[in-house]
Amino acid sequence: MEQQHHHEPLLVVNNLTLKHQGAAATTTILRDVSLELRRGEILGLIGESGAGKSTLGNAVLGLLAPGFSQTGGRILFEGLALNELSDKQRMELRGRRISAIFQDHTASLDPLMSVGSQIVETIRALDDGLTSRQAKSRALELMQRVGIPDPALRFRHYPHQFSGGQRQRIVIAIALAGRPDIIVADEPTSALDATIQKQILALLRNLTDETGVSVMLVTHDMGVISEIADRVIVMRHGKVVEQGATSSILDMPAEVYTKDLLAAVPRLRLPPASSPTNDVPRSADPQANIVPQTKLDQNPILRVKDVTKTYAGRSFPWLRRGPQSPALRDVSIELVRGSITGIVGESGSGKSTIGRIVAGLETAGRGSLDLNGRQFDISLAGKKNGLLGQIQMIFQDPAMSLNPRMSIGAALEESVWFGSRGSPSDRQDVGEMMDCLGLPRSLLLSFPHQLSGGQKQRVCIARALLANPSIIVADEPTSALDVSVQADIVRLLKETVSERGVSMLFISHDLALVQDLCSEIYIFRDGVVEDAGSADFIFSKSQNPYTRRLIDARPGRFTH
């Protein structure tokens, strides 16, 4: 029976216009948006921040935030105009017919309720006729379905006892509990590591194929789209730019914006599949994998040796469960003067911890740090170890690393003052720096919230450079930015390093980004250096299975 309906659209959006009434002005979020969602398909909505794609998802769910109002057009679900329904009718549709998966798996679940109860309460809210025993057995079935091992045991566990990927599986199980026709998935994998992301996307694809549910997949990531979407709608500034089958959009984009979007995605360039086996495998010792010539040629500006860091447990460490694994174990890295070295790993691999230790923001239990031939005591943090200021950091979220009450000019001046360390000849000019980084000087009097994400990150880079550092540690500096902005920032970092002779540690989870940027790469896993070598070695020659897995896990067909 389902086959008959297969090509009839389940959801039709007709000339939808949505406005947001802000404190100061009314802005149009969606303008004349029209689309169709068919049964059993995954429709990708892609666009950069501000494109209105999430708002569209919320409108379909009937969960628009206060201030948003629909001023034109209609959303038809099986011929039913959603905006004409009462709140109660909308509530009855949610979960049963249209459900949702959100980006943040941690925030989506109530921390105080066991996951089993959260699934059961959903099942019972949607189907009054079930006894609690029936609801529980259905919940266990759903947990099994989404790939939670040992559901009977896990049923009683709380969200914090699950890994990120498993939490998102639970969220998917809840979304499926009412056997909905549509799932609105808003960035369902953006908060997950690449390998986990791949598994969750595969799960979504399987569920769509098996149950015939339709998925409206909202994302900013072309990789995710190319992995599972049947059709794509490209959105920009609240309008539909282009739509079509995924393969045709990816291979033959008609619009300039789509082409730009595709071009901005960092891609892995891999040699033909046969090449790894052609080379003689190198020694299994990761330290020996570092291409020897760099070691001979240059004397590294930074040499970190055998760093071990263990996080102290709670105030009663003898009560903790099981042995504690250190955050870092015997980690050694070197940074060649005037180069960019990449540190890559998944979350929890210790990649940010080593960055923070190098910057003097955290202490390490054991190990040595040698900067410009001088030894520093890394068991001390901050001012005491003398590192502070010689190494500057650029953080992931520029919005959170600028003081909201300080003007851009004041923030930069502070850095100049700090960087000159009392000698006037070392003072750099703020205006010149802004010109170099493509920031209009008129921004000096502005405050962070008045700047775009890309501008804020440029300010952070300027702030780091003005302090005259020997090394910059950049911890995921582009992860919070749109892809097109991301490309600009990467270019800027590259130029900065080559023109100013600064050295940089670039920490990222994204291999493709690192390949573009770095000459040396360290792969971190569970607090140890799993693999290391020149970019060329890592991508084409390394035999390390974990490295191979990371390279393979990147979603998308861009590697072809």
Next chain:
Amino acid sequence: MVSAIIGRLSQAFLLLLVMSVIGFIGIHSVGNPVFNLVNAETATPEDIRRATVALGLDQPVWHQYFRFIGNVFTGNFGTSYIYHLPAFQLVMGKLPATLELAIVAMMIAAPAGVLLGLLAGRRKDKPVDRTILRLSVIALSIPSFWLSMMLILIGAILTGWFPSGGRGPTGVFLGTEWSFLTLDGLRQLTLPALALALPNVALIARLTRSGTIEVETQDFTRFCQAKGLSPRRILFRHTLPNISVPIVTIIGMQFGGMLAFAVVVESIFNWPGVGKLLIDSIQLLDRPVVMATLTFISIAFVALNALVDLFYVVLDPRTRRSA
């Protein structure tokens, strides 16, 4: 677990010690109790000297303090100068009256405050919310003596529904006398309990309101909506548990305050409780009773804090460690 308890106990012990020093120095500097004990008109200097020596007041302060502490360790707080009864026994005798007043007041304040707060939080910036907010400001800012007198005026004098003061008839339960066991006793309790409860209703309502607004912006309440739960279920099964930590904390603290410092309300309603005993004893410079009361209050606060901590552990699985 054991070490956590030991840690907590040693903290409590330190707290009691510090409190006793402050209390002792405080009451010492208020005045010399001897003049309240002898007849000032007829006493000869010799009488005063003998009374001073008998009470040990001729010794230096630190000496008196150590003697007091030494006695406390043997469970002896001394004998009241005024009533000639063991001081701690005197405090315990006043406890049932205070306890039932505080419990009834909190049984009014907690549910009413939480419900009003949830209502206001859900209807943020709507007329209901604004009304609740304004009333809460009034309830928090009027002095409790004025509130008590208004309650007497309206509840007792104008309408005659409730008696204006005193404890009235009591029933016996567990060997002590309680007002809540008789209907008349409950009527006696109503006005003082309301006088204690109203500011707490306002406090709890404001706290609940701000918590509700904060939790409702979080993703999991949105996800609960998306999965099709009714607003009422989200409010009571998800929002309320998530905001209950600060609410329970404030309830614990306010309850402790009612046990100890309901002085104004107890005085106006002539309610024979611990607060009234404390203020009377300070006025009469009855040192043993003041020190016994202060010690009891400190212990009560420590115990309430421990109960609140226990509640956190029961409520929040993240603070539990599975075996």
